Amino acid sequence: MSADVVDALLRGVKDFTKRHVHALAIDEAHRIPPEVLSGFAELGLFGLTLPPEFGGAGLTALDATRVITTIAQADRSVATTIGLHLGLGTRGLVAWGTPAQHERWLPSLASGEVIAAFATTEPGAGSDLSALQCLAVANGAGQFTVNGNKIYVTNGGLASLLTITAATPGLGGAARGTSLFLVDPKTKGVLRQPEEHKLGLRGSSTTAFVFDETVLPPDALLGEPGQGTAYLHHVLSWGRLLLSAGCVGTATAALEATLLHVHARKQFHRALIKQEVVQQQLARAAAIKYAMSALVAHAAASEDDHAALARLTTSAKVFCSDGAVELADLAIQLHGGAGYIEDTGVAVMLRDARVTRIFEGANDVLLTHAGLMELTEPQPGKPDALDGAVEQRRQKILTESPGVRALNRKVEQHALGKAVVWRDAARAALAQARTPLEAAAAALVRDEAIALAARPALDAPAVTTLTASLLEGVFP
Ligand SMILES: Cc1cc2nc3c(=O)[nH]c(=O)nc-3n(C[C@H](O)[C@H](O)[C@H](O)COP(=O)(O)OP(=O)(O)OC[C@H]3O[C@@H](n4cnc5c(N)ncnc54)[C@H](O)[C@@H]3O)c2cc1C
Known part of the structure; x- marks a missing residue:
């Protein structure tokens, strides 16, 4: 599909969501109105990533992420319904279905008749x-x-x-x-x-x-x-990619709502945006949102390389779900009491985003896995401070526990995983940055990634003592 056609599709989706998708009403009704789903079906969204010969649009993963981000800016439940259909729901069938299975299912999946x-x-x-x-x-x-x-x-x-x-x-x-x-x-x-x-x-x-x-x-x-387990990994890569794209939508909506509020709301005789602490919080939020979107684009561009897609979508899933929850939480905080009131519309963003840190692989499980992958198959890096900081952390684990013993150090793997996830986000942001503003956002994320990689582990004897008391049930 040409860039013009994709842009027109995005405009159509934006226009439709503005007129018909109301997040608070959907939240309250506990369902998406059927006419919203049929409207999206008419726009062709249920066939976005399905093959054109069966009525799909054959969009690239990158373009599909842009559509899901756009929907999620309006409502996360709708983005999840369509994202799940395109990712976990149909990826296995597209990749491994027989011609007869394709013939039987894909046309009605592409039209949205079958979800x-x-x-x-x-x-x-x-x-x-x-x-x-x-x-x-x-x-x-x-x-x-x-x-x-x-x-x-x-x-x-x-x-x-x-x-x-x-x-x-x-x-x-x-x-x-x-x-x-x-x-x-x-x-x-x-x-x-x-x-x-x-x-x-x-x-x-x-x-x-x-x-x-x-x-x-x-x-x-x-x-x-x-072969189910091997297939599952590929299917999950797509699921995590579209989930991450939805998180970019949440982060964008949360930041937009917050910016409007901090400009309008006056306390201490000036707008909240004039407070330096608020400015710093928002600058960091903007940088994280930029890195989230860069990492999703970078992961999506690897759609034909299954190993790279699996690795990058793991990082994207963790970074973007953490980012969406953090930005939605900041939105509530900076709205003050109004943020806690449902009608304001930011509380629902946090409630909707919270599960993204749990489903499609709980983040702590994925972090440990990302750390293990880096230990066993380190990603080639540049001789710069960012890659150097992650490599130093990796070497520390290997030096302190050589050989198989390193594989048993889950807490260190988890910490290394966090450094890897932030490194991947920073790398994507640095590579994508074209303007001075984007470069500033990328630099902020890079600096935080370096600091994170260098952060010392918690005091080990204290952790051991407390863990023992918790296991024995003697901690009050
Ligand atoms: C709204 C919703 C939609 C979902 N949709 C789907 C779906 O469409 N299809 C589907 O198959 N599943 C779906 N799930 C399930 C989801 O993927 C699982 O809930 C998730 O994988 C976590 O599994 P669990 O709930 O059993 O948590 P557990 O495995 O019991 O883990 C609980 C917590 O313990 C911690 N933990 C567990 N193991 C480790 C470890 N090794 N290291 C460190 N910490 C650890 C993590 O913090 C984790 O969150 C959905 C769940 C929800 C809530």
Whole structure:
């Protein structure tokens, strides 16, 4: 799609959201009005990243992130509904579906007639996906019998297509393998549970599913049997990318609302924006928002390199969800008491953003993983202060605990992961900066990234003492 067409699409989305998407009304009703979803379907948003030969727009990942950011500026529940459909919901099918599966599902997914969901989390398998209990057993007729529970499924109440993960021991030669299956929720033995009540994202549907002796046809299997975990990583990369794009939208909306307020609101005989402390807080917020958007663009540009996409979307997910929560919180703070009142419209931003630090990989789990990746496969860097600070932290872990022992130091890996995430954000911001203003924003993030990488660990003996007391339950 040409740049002009994408720009026209973005203008159309902006215009539609301005006229029809009202975040507070959606939050209060706990649902997105059907006419909003059908309006977005008419604009072609449910097919943005789907192949043109099946009615999709075939947008690049980068252009798709721009659309999701634009929607999220108006409302996060809508952005989550569409983002989930385009990311987790359909990526597996696009990448590994057979021609027959494509023919059957993609046209109605692209038109928005069918909305997609992705179900992997279970009551006993959240962050630890190796603990999946949902079991799919091949029976003699080439079919699969599925039993198990899936929880917290975004779009669960709207979906006419579920992609599920299930343990398939022995299938495809993998003793403990998992596989992905395409499931029509109307299939006998699929029991959709009631809507969950949530802190935020109230317009986004979230339900559980029970699979009770559900018999799936042979063509429900997606891709190769036993390859589910590998597929999951790619699908999650797309999910995290679009989630991060939504966070940029939240951060943009929060900053815009805050700037309007601090110019208008006078205390101590002058506008809040004249207070130096407020100025410093806003300068940092603007820099973080700039780096969030640069990191999302950088990650999206790696869409054809699966390894780079996985690594960069991990950094983007953590940096952007932390950033969105921080900027939404600052918006409430600088609105003062008004920020705490729902009608002002910034409280909902924080409630909606909060879950982004939890879902699609809890941030602390991802930080430890990012640190581990850097320990084992360091990213080539420049001989500058930013890369030098991260490398120094890495070397410290390796020197203090050589070999396998380094892999057991989770707290240090977590701290290294945080340095890596900020380094990636700073690198993206520095590389993208074209104007003096952008360069200033990038420099601010770079300086904070360097300081973060050099920050000493907490006093280890004190941590050990307190941890022991907490484990024994003797801390008051
Ligand atoms: C609104 C919503 C929508 C969701 N949508 C979907 C969906 O569409 N599909 C889907 O499959 N799932 C979905 N999820 C599930 C989501 O991905 C999980 O909630 C998330 O992965 C965390 O799993 P858990 O809730 O079991 O938390 P746990 O795994 O129990 O972890 C709880 C907390 O413990 C900490 N923690 C855990 N392990 C570690 C560790 N190794 N190191 C450090 N800290 C750790 C983290 O702080 C973590 O947040 C959704 C959840 C919500 C709330």
